[in-house]
Amino acid sequence: NETTGISTAVLHGHTSKIKGAWKLKDDQILSWSEDKIMRLWDGKTGSNLAVLVGHTDDIKGILELEDGRLISWSQDKTLRLWSEINRADYVRLAGHKKEIQGILVLQDGRLVSWSRDNTLRLWDRRDGTCQIVLEGHKKLIIGVLELTSGRLLSWSEDEIRLWDGASGICVAVLAGH
Numbered sequence: 785n786e787t788t789g790i791s792t793a794v795l796h797g798h799t800s801k802i803k804g805a806w807k808l809k810d811d812q813i814l815s816w817s818e819d820k821i822m823r824l825w826d827g828k829t830g831s832n833l834a835v836l837v838g839h840t841d842d843i844k845g846i847l848e849l850e851d852g853r854l855i856s857w858s859q860d861k862t863l864r865l866w867s868e869i870n871r872a873d874y875v876r877l878a879g880h881k882k883e884i885q886g887i888l889v890l891q892d893g894r895l896v897s898w899s900r901d902n903t904l905r906l907w908d909r910r911d912g913t914c915q916i917v918l919e920g921h922k923k924l925i926i927g928v929l930e931l932t933s934g935r936l937l938s939w940s941e942d943e944i945r946l947w948d949g950a951s952g953i954c955v956a957v958l959a960g961h
Contacts, residue, residue: 803816844858861882890906924941926940935949
């Protein structure tokens with residue numbers, strides 16, 4: 785407004801609870817909602833630039849990759865890798881048996897996702913193929929880290945596991961009972 789010099793806008797479009805928003809590198813804003821839709825907004829004017837439709841259940845989160853593409857994950861047990869050029873186009877990454885809890889972008893460009901099915905999956909983000917399924921956790925996986933050695937460290941409600949990032953083999957199990 786003219787008095788404060790601060791510009792405000794109300795972004796209308798979602799039809800259910802908004803679950804999150806993310807500022808993209810180009811100052812656009814991406815929001816997602818329980819309406820299973822993501823909306824791309826102009827960060828300066830607040831105008832709706834695109835509607836990203838594809839998920840069939842609540843969207844849990846998104847990340848912007850360094851190449852400008854977006855990756856989203858959902859309770860529908862899939863990830864969607866959205867095109868940078870045409871945000872309406874996506875590659876569907878499927879394989880998890882339950883809701884996806886999160887993802888991590890690895891140094892080599894692959895993606896690792898973890899799910900309520902107690903597995904981790906390594907994905908090639910170029911074509912969306914699942915390269916390796918990491919199985920062994922018996923309870924809910926909480927998070928994953930990539931170590932400088934290229935190994936992966938995952939922790940769950942029951943234990944910590946160390947994985948070889950290339951082969952997906954569990955190298956060690958650290959239980960703290």
